[in-house]
Amino acid sequence: MIASRETIFALSSGAGRAGVAVIRLSGPLSGQTLCALLGRDALPKPRHAVYAPIRDPLSGERLDDAVAIYFAGPASFTGEDVVELHVHGGRAVIEGVLDCLSRQSGLRIAEPGEYTRRAFENGKMDLTSAEGIADLIDAETAAQRRQAVRQMAGELGTLYEGWRARLMKALAHIEADIDFPDEDLPDGIVPVVHGDLRSVNDEVKRHLADNRRGERLREGFQIVILGAPNAGKSSLLNRLARRDAAIVSEIAGTTRDMIEVHLDLGGFPVTMVDTAGLRESVDVIESEGVRRATERAENADLRLVVVDRADWPHIDPEAARLIDDKTIILINKVDDSAKDALPAVWQGVSVEGAGLELPVLAISAMTGQGVETLLQLLETRVKEGLDFAGPVPLTRLRHRRALESASDHLDRGLQTEIAELAAEDVRLAVREIGKITGRVDVEDLLDIIFGDFCIGK
Structure with a gap:
């Protein structure tokens, strides 16, 4: 355990009015401070709750009646007295x-993340578990919570430490x-080692080939709404958000910048983005909005191309250019047509110029007709894109870069x-994986060398 010179304290529960608030102390003076607050000479039994008045040791003023719990280090969250x-x-x-x-001597307010950092430094968790705690606090949907709990529990760290x-x-x-070439070492070491290295490298590559599910789950599935001006994109966004998130007007070019709405679809996080109508414009601001809309659409997980009922089957060329297998076509304003009613759903309709078989839905963003069907389809697509039943996926770009680098080193090491x-390439691969968990220690190598072989017999 790393010795800490200072004892820290902070409000650990959420700010604002609540029934109960939790204030946490960690460090060598935690127990002494608790005794002073309770007016006792002896500490309560560790991990046993004590209900008692707490008083200011300097003034004697009664501050509150509180429940106090003492955790003796190292059996605590931070590994210190808590x-x-x-x-x-x-x-x-x-x-x-x-x-x-x-006002107590030797105490100071904790810095952001300092409790978790002390827990890491004292060997209570690795960096992936610490990141899992941060993700759990930030989780807004059930799927994000499940992924964060698995990472916090050490599943990701265990996987990486196993490879390491x-x-x-x-x-x-x-x-x-x-x-030690002259020692009596087992025959055929090199072929066996190459087999082990290739096996680990194959597992790393499979882990990397996850379509970025873990990262996308953390950040949210990106759905971009595209189409010509006045096709009804903003009305659709408002319908899906169940509020007036975007200004709706018959004047073309009303939406000039992207408007984001965060949704929970089937427990998965979704960011729905309304974009500027795709058209050429002499207006500098609108043109910039179109450029941003195009850029965002190119990187989206799913695109909703909205087409005015009066224009169907023609699709705006700028939107048609972005159509691929991650696209759903929405024919909007079906309520405007008094005859030739459109079916609620088309499956497998070939879109002219796209060379694809895409789902095409008839909706009315104004009345809500067909929107439930759209939501069901979106939920299915999001679940297919983010659900991950296997080992916990990598969740951060830094993990991906480190593993890509480790795999590159193993590829090179296997070729020489x-x-x-x-040996140097394997050593570099070990270091890259160690960067993810925060455990890079070359001394571990010596223990394995002298543990596996009878050197100097």
Whole structure:
């Protein structure tokens, strides 16, 4: 455990008026401070809740009646002595307790993320678990919560540490073969090591080939609404959001910038983006809006191309250019036609010029006709794009870059016949994976070398 010179404190529950607020202390003076607040000489039994008045040690003023829990290190979240004060959640109570703590010698307010950082530094978790905690706090949907819980519980760290351990063992064998050629080492080390390296590399590559599901789940599935001006894009956004998120007008070019709405579809996070009508314009601001709309659409997970009923089957050329297999065609304003009623759903209609078989839905953004069917289709698409039943996927770009680099090193190491070069590439791959979990320690290699082989018998 890393010794901390300072004891920190902070409000750990949400800010604002509540029934109960939790104030947490961590560090060597936590127990002493609790005794002072309770007016006792002895600490409560660890992990046992005590209900008692807490008083300002300097003035003797009664601050509140609280539930206090003492966690003796290292059996605590941070690995240090930790105290939790469960006080009434009124602003005056919270401010009074925090002010009292701030006046105690040796205590200071915690910096953002400092509790979790101390937990990592004291070996209570790796970096992926720490990131899982952050994701869990930020989770807005059930799917995000499930992914964050799995990562916080160590599934991702266990996977990466398993690869790292296997690579370190292979590296130890290579190093032993290089450094102790005259020793009685097992025959056929190199072929076995290559097999181990190839196996790990194949697993890393499969892990990377996840269509970025974990990252997209964290950030939200991106759906962009496209179409010509006045096709009804903003009305559709408002209908899906169930509020007036965008200005609706018959004047072309009303929407000049992107408008985002965050939705929860079947427990998955979705960002719905309304864009400027795709057309050429001499208006500088509108032209910039069109450029941004095109750029956002090109990177979207799904595109909704809205077409006015009066224009069907013609699709605006600018929107048609962006149509691919990640597109749904929406024929809007079906309520405007008194005859030749359109069916609610078309499946497998060939869109002229696209060379694709795409779903085409008839809707009315104004009345809501067909919108439920659209939502069901969107929920299916989002679930297909984000649901991941296998091992927990990587969730951050830094994980992806480190693993890509590790795989590149393994590819190179497997191609060389020079043991020293192969060892260096494996060593670099180990370091890249260690960067993800925060555990990079070359001393571990020595333990494996002398544990696996009888060197100097």
